[in-house]
Amino acid sequence: MPLETLIRPLTQLLEKGSCLAISEDLNQLLPGLAHPCANGKNWVISQRLLQVRQQLNSDQELVAAILATNEQLRTAWCQIMAARCHEAGTLADKQVLIRSVSQLNGAAAWVAACLEHKRAPTLQPTEYVALERNLLGAGVEQNQTTPALVRVLAAASLINQWQQQPLSTIDAVDMLGGRPDINWCRGRLIQQPGHKASEFQYLLSGASAQPLATQLNQLSEKDQNLAVMEWVLANPWAYLLSLILYEQNIWEVEAAGGLLLELPAGQSPQNPSEIQVLVAGSDGDELLCGHLGEFVCKILSSLNMGIFPAGLTSDELNSGLANVISQLLNLKVWRYVEGLSGEQGYYRIHPDFSDACFGRKGQPSFSRYARPLRQAIRSQAVQWRNDRSSLGGKLVDTMDASAA
Numbered sequence: 001m002p003l004e005t006l007i008r009p010l011t012q013l014l015e016k017g018s019c020l021a022i023s024e025d026l027n028q029l030l031p032g033l034a035h036p037c038a039n040g041k042n043w044v045i046s047q048r049l050l051q052v053r054q055q056l057n058s059d060q061e062l063v064a065a066i067l068a069t070n071e072q073l074r075t076a077w078c079q080i081m082a083a084r085c086h087e088a089g090t091l092a093d094k095q096v097l098i099r100s101v102s103q104l105n106g107a108a109a110w111v112a113a114c115l116e117h118k119r120a121p122t123l124q125p126t127e128y129v130a131l132e133r134n135l136l137g138a139g140v141e142q143n144q145t146t147p148a149l150v151r152v153l154a155a156a157s158l159i160n161q162w163q164q165q166p167l168s169t170i171d172a173v174d175m176l177g178g179r180p181d182i183n184w185c186r187g188r189l190i191q192q193p194g195h196k197a198s199e200f201q202y203l204l205s206g207a208s209a210q211p212l213a214t215q216l217n218q219l220s221e222k223d224q225n226l227a228v229m230e231w232v233l234a235n236p237w238a239y240l241l242s243l244i245l246y247e248q249n250i251w252e253v254e255a256a257g258g259l260l261l262e263l264p265a266g267q268s269p270q271n272p273s274e275i276q277v278l279v280a281g282s283d284g285d286e287l288l289c290g291h292l293g294e295f296v297c298k299i300l301s302s303l304n305m306g307i308f309p310a311g312l313t314s315d316e317l318n319s320g321l322a323n324v325i326s327q328l329l330n331l332k333v334w335r336y337v338e339g340l341s342g343e344q345g346y347y348r349i350h351p352d353f354s355d356a357c358f359g360r361k362g363q364p365s366f367s368r369y370a371r372p373l374r375q376a377i378r379s380q381a382v383q384w385r386n387d388r389s390s391l392g393g394k395l396v397d398t399m400d401a402s403a404a
Helices: 002-015 026-030 047-055 060-065 071-089 095-115 130-134 143-162 221-234 238-254 290-300 316-332 351-356 362-366 368-403
Strands: 019-021 034-036 043-044 189-191 258-263 276-280 286-291 304-309 333-335 345-350
Touching: 002 019, 002 026, 002 043, 002 047, 002 060, 002 130, 019 071, 019 286, 047 060, 047 143, 047 351, 060 130, 071 095, 071 143, 095 143, 095 333, 130 143, 130 238, 221 238, 221 351, 238 290, 238 316, 238 333, 238 345, 238 351, 238 362, 238 368, 276 290, 276 368, 286 290, 286 368, 290 316, 290 362, 290 368, 362 368
Parallel strands: 189 304
Antiparallel strands: 019 043, 034 043, 258 276, 258 345, 276 286, 333 345
16 A cells, blocks of 8 residues: 555544554554554554654654654665765764764664665655655755654654554543543543544543533532533543542541642632642641642653643643633532632632532542542642652752852
8 A cells, every 4th residue: 555545544643633444554553653442443642652743843744754664665765864964974064964863863773774885875856755745845855854854764763663562452431431440541641621633432532511500500409419420520621620629628538648729819710820739748738839730740641641632831731721620610519719818719629519429420430430540649749749848858958058
């Protein structure tokens, strides 16, 4: 199968998070780069691809890097790169060649192998010009594509190693959210808040369903509580933020440390731009560790999960979380507590929702099946505090030494 036919499914994998296992050629490229799905018919994007995407300028460059693991294409591109290195070697400024070799990383060995041939490398167009124009904007023999070619080959060398390390199969998401042990598992990706790139059910959705506030008035109190619980469980970001405050409440009862989510002065409780996270030690002293977006990323990382698409800034994440928090406040899942004179306000779990977490609908999802996720919340808070405390101690030691 021509390599050009693989561009579309690979682009879909990067943009939508999944693609069909449409051909044997595609299926030979993707082991180690994407998770095979339990249905045997699809691939779902992995954190490995999100990681290498950060080193490149576009999805097209990443598609080119994946395709460059094909031996024939790689050889053609390395011959062009060998010619560029040979050209750089004739310059008075040897740093040009040194920089090129350094930026190639693991691909430098591929290029060196081409240079070892007795035939002098040339800059003749390859047989893949149409593919190169599609992905890189011009043929790789053109000087303007050299920086992109260096990035692509460097990424291809890493991707080639990953292809020898297949990833585990991943199960479909439980759409009702009753099994967090299935949904919040190793390798799973959650789409950024407010984002739903695909209907494909192997990534946790970042988009929330329509708010229930306008419908709740028509229900009895019991049915309202059930409807809110079902909404929270079915919306991954709402569930994670609810579970954080649920664990905060349990932790406080145990009186062995704790967690506090404070709102800095001048912000709207309904739309916070940044919530501060303080972690208390066993003696009750609180230490400011960072903001909620950072905490969420630490929790996901500890579970070997990530956010899709890649490249989400902390400001963008906090903004997306603010929209979820607004819904949680309206549905009385979270509540905001005004601070006393001179103190900042803070967030707690709403007592009604806390009670519902111990009910028949909530108990499995907030207790039995949530243990790994709850443990991640608490352990990451403790580790964060320890890291901050250690850093503070080093700073004090340095200042004391300077004073001496």
